Amino acid sequence: MSCNGCRVLRKGCSDGCTIRPCLQWIKSPEAQANATLFLAKFYGRAGLLNLMDAGPQNLRPAIFRSLLYEACGRIINPIYGAAGLLCSGTW
Ligand SMILES: [Zn+2]
Numbered sequence: 001m002s003c004n005g006c007r008v009l010r011k012g013c014s015d016g017c018t019i020r021p022c023l024q025w026i027k028s029p030e031a032q033a034n035a036t037l038f039l040a041k042f043y044g045r046a047g048l049l050n051l052m053d054a055g056p057q058n059l060r061p062a063i064f065r066s067l068l069y070e071a072c073g074r075i076i077n078p079i080y081g082a083a084g085l086l087c088s089g090t091w
Contacts, residue, residue, distance in 0.1 A: 003020035004032035004036065005019030005032065006020075008036050009036060018052045018053060018060060019036060022061045023035070023036070035068060038068075039067055039071060042071040042075075051063065051067060052067075070082045
């Protein structure tokens with residue numbers, strides 16, 4: 001059974017899936033799919049998987065979350081991104 005991340009990316013899912021453990025903190029399957037799709041659009045499908053693979057397995061959920069915050073920040077604040085939102089206190 002494919003995880004919701006692999007399902008939206010239409011890629012094969014396995015026991016060692018990179019995305020699966022990253023989605024566990026998100027409760028609804030639909031939100032899991034949306035978060036993955038959003039990141040895949042932002043970083044590109046291959047880019048997202050490369051970024052995730054760059055970290056050790058146990059840190060991947062943290063990487064996923066950080067990428068999500070960064071992408072959201074970048075969309076709200078195209079010039080300064082998430083760091084700018086933190087600095088200006090408008091997070
Ligand atoms: Zn998967």
